[in-house]
Amino acid sequence: MNHVDTLECTLCGETYDPDQVIYTCPNHDGVAGILGVVYDYDRIAECFDEPLDGAIDSQWKYRAFLPVADDVEPVTLGEGGTPLLDAPRLGDELGVDLRVKDDGRNPTGVLKDRATSVSLTKAREFGREIVTCASTGNAAASLAGFAARGGMDCRLFVPGDAPEGKLAQPLVYGADVLGVEGSYDEAYDLSMEVTERFGWYNRNAAVNPFQVEGKRTVGHELAEQTREDVPDWLVFSMGDGCTIAGGWKGFREFRDLGFVDEAPKMLGVQAEGASAIHDTFQAHDDVEEVADTVADSIAVGRPRNTVKACRALEESGGDSVLVSDEEILAGEALLGRTEGVYAEPAGAAPVAGVRKARQEGIIDEGESVVVVVTGNGLKDTESAMRAAGEVVSIAPDIQDVIERYE
Template sequence: MGMTQVTTLECTLCGAEYDPNRIIYTCPEHEGVKGILEVTYDYDAIDDAFDGDLGGPIASQWKYEAFLPVAADADIVTLNEGGTDLFDAPNLSAALGVETLVKDDGRNPTGCFKDRASAIAVTKAKHAGRDIITCASTGNAAASLSGYAARGGMDCRIFVPGDAPTGKLAQPLVYGADVLAVNGNYDEAYDLSVEVTEKYGWYNRNAAINPFQVEGKRTVGHELADQSIARGHVPDWVVFSMGDGCTIAGAWKGFKEFYDLGYVDDHPKMLGVQAEGASAIHDAFHNHEDIDDIAETLADSIAVGRPRNTIKACRALEQSGGTSVLVSDEEILEAETLLGSTEGIYSEPAGAAPIAGVQTALDRGIIEQDETVVVVSTGFGLKDTKSAEKATGGVDRIDPEIAEVEGLYGTAEEAAADD
């Protein structure tokens, strides 16, 4: 049974259309993997089918099943991804000087935002009768896909750059995946995964080329719109870090769908944040002539030199009236400790980069102090403890003597007097 709400797959470059029920990754009219496809929908059919309680609780992303490109007779593979909290962040707001909320997608089942896409990938791969699923990843998508493949009873084979954080490699190994660490960077691992897909016929979950992965990611936009209804106002800005570009593209698509359908009466501007050492989407958006395709940043999740979804990401920034900024690795680490020390939310560097981006945007007058900002933290901090150690002063080592404590904090009497 097909997907009645999906109308076609449309090439973002030339507009050619393809059958959405066929396994196709990119438009064959273009060399390499440039012809990224866009999933288009019959929104009247979706509106008729969607019966979610808008402004009500969100148990998981499957509250928005009517919007998702999954056949009605498919067995859904899920670990209850999505439905993540949108936290008021008064301490962070005071530190930044602007009202800020945090959507903590590091609380997803494998600890990152990409679970929203992996659930779709494994569900579709199983429905298509595939046994083996693959992807290239800087770490998070690999861990995410591995967990969902295990849940769905599929074999998983993933390609990661050799310098991926060890915490992110341990996770997919526990999930039973074959982890192939490529002696090269993410882009080389990516190219190899595409070649393997063509030769072996494995199902490829790479969000940048598998058109249905962005569609899972757009549930974060649905949720933010839904949570805006519950709160009674739409934020002025929603802030994401950008690597391949599909996350911010998906989030904007989801929010815009709710706006176009009249479920919400306004939409936010999107702010995309990239590391200075991996700035290709930012450079393309601002028409910089010198675009460097070498990625060098400690925020490994966004260390992408040749983003495949630049068109969709730039479209999200432009359509929403938003923009992009660059931040340094040092600013990203400071943002990680700021988020943790103000609100108790532990984020990996790429998940903290939006906070550094808000600071930069405030300094440059892009964000006004009377506006409301939502930052989306996309990954849990335990995935990259080495960066966290760099970001902090480390532990204080002391002997088991009260005098050592007094040396740090003064005597108990002095402390009481200070209170």
């Protein structure tokens, strides 16, 4: 792993050996001292010889960028290589030139598979046989699936109100799913306690420094896929903040290495009921640690990667917006109706965010935009029914059909 220089604290700049299991900088209380992976890009440039022709079988095309040892077999289910779709009908609705990156097509139906593959490969590298995380559902399913693939035991902590549909996956994958009688943040705190007590390898995206490195492959892919037509804006929903940070880091790396000429501005979208990153970026006086939204995948009251997310927005010259649950559900229905892409609420939030950004004058009419769908709609069918309406009941009689359509 000679292309990785160090792990660096985002707050104080203290550095640590990347060949050890360490989650946060001990110079700070709790999980405040998030670590980032620092690379030797000269070495990466020497090793990366893949053609940037848009043919992407999986995220491991970018192995030269990933912080894993050369002699370790990746734990993979074929994650990455998701399509970038033209979305002219949705673009017309929103007044922009629009494309959709559908990362709901990853193996367990969520962008998080990119990160899980890297962190499970690191667990294998470190010789760990038991993995854990806290999750509202998607990360749990992702970790359980990849743990099964890698032959590891998986123990998960989920809040009591996690959607049942999301918990079916990890149970099928054979994980121990522990429903915590409390919020996601309480489940998160408990997962960190047991990590320290038992020494299990923790996948929590907020603190595992290698997680965001897997997520940045979505930025690599987007840079490659838009190489001849880089968008003005790249739009992500934000929960813990590591997804937008990873997407920006990947795209920025390709720009800095000269693989693309420029990088887009980032638009971060949060739900009104979980707005801590937006409030921090916009320098609001009161940053409320609440998490009350239909978009459970981004229902995070105390984001651990606020610093990285805000840096991505600032470095890119971007911005952030808030959307209501009603706007998120409307975005989910609009995305499905116009382009046939089925997204869970958090995955549809960027659509609502583009509409809000147009209303607020952040995105101008006709600008080019890529929205990233982070999760498949099958993750939350109850919310989908709220978004799309009820089934129409008719008699088994052609007359009912005639009366409806003639």
